[in-house]
Amino acid sequence: MFNLFxxxxxxxxxxxxxxxxxxxxxxxxxxxxxxxxxxxKFLLFFRxxxxxxxxxxxxxxxxxxxxxxxxxLFIIIISxxxxxxxxxxxRSGFSLDQRTNNNDPNNPWNLATTYSKILDDGTMxxxxxxxxxxxxxTNMFTDFGTVLFAMYKFLTGDSSALSNWSYLNNPPxxxxxxLFSLLIVVYLMNLFIGLLNMAIDKDNDRVSYLLQKxxxxxxxxxxxxxxxxxxxxxxxxxxxxxYANADKTRxxxxxxxxxxxxxxKQFSVMKQNLLKKLNIQDIDxxxxxxxxxxxxxxxxxxxxxxxxxxxxxLSKVQNDD
Numbered sequence: 021m022f023n024l025f026x027x028x029x030x031x032x033x034x035x036x037x038x039x040x041x042x043x044x045x046x047x048x049x050x051x052x053x054x055x056x057x058x059x060x061k062f063l064l065f066f067r068x069x070x071x072x073x074x075x076x077x078x079x080x081x082x083x084x085x086x087x088x089x090x091x092x093l094f095i096i097i098i099s100x101x102x103x104x105x106x107x108x109x110x111r112s113g114f115s116l117d118q119r120t121n122n123n124d125p126n127n128p129w130n131l132a133t134t135y136s137k138i139l140d141d142g143t144m145x146x147x148x149x150x151x152x153x154x155x156x157x158t159n160m161f162t163d164f165g166t167v168l169f170a171m172y173k174f175l176t177g178d179s180s181a182l183s184n185w186s187y188l189n190n191p192p193x194x195x196x197x198x199l200f201s202l203l204i205v206v207y208l209m210n211l212f213i214g215l216l217n218m219a220i221d222k223d224n225d226r227v228s229y230l231l232q233k234x235x236x237x238x239x240x241x242x243x244x245x246x247x248x249x250x251x252x253x254x255x256x257x258x259x260x261x262x263y264a265n266a267d268k269t270r271x272x273x274x275x276x277x278x279x280x281x282x283x284x285k286q287f288s289v290m291k292q293n294l295l296k297k298l299n300i301q302d303i304d305x306x307x308x309x310x311x312x313x314x315x316x317x318x319x320x321x322x323x324x325x326x327x328x329x330x331x332x333x334l335s336k337v338q339n340d341d
Contacts, residue, residue, distance in 0.1 A: 026061040030054040068236055070229055077228040082219040089215060093208055097175070100200050101167045107192055108161035108185070116154055126161070128154035131184040158184065175205060270298050 033050040040047065066072035110126045120129050134148040160166040160181045170181035179197075187194050241250060250256060273294070276282040282291070295301075 022057075023061070026057040029057055067232060070226075073229045073232055074226070077232040078220055080232070081228055082216060085219045085222075086212070086215055089212065093204070093212070096204060096208070097171050098168070100196065100204070101164070101171045103196055104171070105161055105164055105167045107196065108159065110159065110162060116156070119151070125185070125190075126159060128158040128162070131158050157181075171200075174200065175209075266298060269294075270300060273298065273300055 029050070033047070033054045036050065037047055064076070067076045108126050110124055110128070112120075112122055112124045112127065114120045114124075114127050114129065116128065120127055122130075124130060129151075132154040133152040135150040135152075136147075137145045137149040139145055156162075156166070160170040173179075173181060182193070182197065185193055187197075241256075273282065277300075
C-alpha cells in the first residue's frame with residue numbers, strides 16, 4: 021500500500037503540474053506529500069544493509085504488535101472528543117462575518133479577545149472598545165474534525181484549545197480535563213511507552229533483520245527478475261550451505277523439542293542427521309510419558325509381587341512352627 025502511494029502520487033502530481041503549468045494552491049500540497057513519500061521510499065532502500073535494517077525491522081515489528089493498542093487508544097480519544105463536543109458546542113446560531121450578541125458562553129464572538137477603554141475616573145468601560153474578530157480556531161469545538169485535532173494537541177501537551185473558557189465557572193469542563201489527563205496522558209501513554217520497550221527488547225536481535233532481508237530477496241525475485249534470470253544456477257543454486265554456531269543451534273533445537281515443535285513431517289531426514297551431528301538425543305515428550313507410565317505400572321506390579329512373596333514367606337514360617 022505504501023509503495024502504491026509512493027509511486028502513484030508523484031506520477032499524478034507530475035502530470036497535473038505539466039497540464040496546469042502553474043504553482044497554485046492545489047499543486048503545492050500534492051508536491052509536499054509526494055516529496056514526503058519519495059523521501060521515505062528512498063530510506064527504505066537501506067533496509068538491505070544490516071546496520072540500518074535492524075532498526076527498520078524493529079520499527080515494523082513493533083508497529084505490528086501495538087496496532088490494536090493504538091486502535092483502542094483512538095476509540096477512547098474519540099469518546100472524550102464526543103464529550104467535549106457536546107459540552108462546548110455553541111447553543112445558538114452564529115456567523116463569523118457578523119457579530120452575534122447573546123449569552124451563549126460557547127459563541128466564538130463571546131470567546132474572542134476584547135479590548136476595553138479606561139475612563140477618566142479610572143474605571144473600565146463595560147462596553148468593549150475593540151473586538152478581535154473570531155476565526156475557526158477560536159472555538160475548535162464547532163466541528164467534530166477540529167475537535168479531534170484539539171484532542172490530539174491536548175494529548176501532546178497543548179491545551180490552548182480549552183483556554184478560552186473560565187475553569188472556575190465550568191466544573192464539567194474541569195472534570196473532563198482531569199479525566200482525560202489521568203486516563204490517557206498519564207496512564208495509557210505511560211502504558212504505551214512500556215509496551216514499546218517490551219516490543220523493542222523482543223525484536224532487537226539479528227534474527228529480525230535476517231527475516232526482513234529474506235522478504236526483500238523474495239520481493240526482488242518475484243517482481244524485479246525476468247523468468248530466465250530466475251533459472252540461473254549461479255544466483256539460485258539447488259543447495260545452499262548455511263554456517264551456524266553449533267552451541268546456538270543446539271540450544272534452539274532443544275527449545276523446539278521442549279515446546280513440541282520439532283516433531284514435524286518436514287525435513288525429517290535432515291533433522292535426524294542434524295541431531296547426530298550435534299549429539300542430541302531426540303526424546304519425544306509423548307514417548308517419555310508413555311515410558312514413565314509403563315515404569316509406574318511395572319513398579320505397581322513389583323509392589324504387588326513383593327507383598328504376595330512376603331505373605332507366602334510369612335505363612336510358610338508359621339506352618340513350620
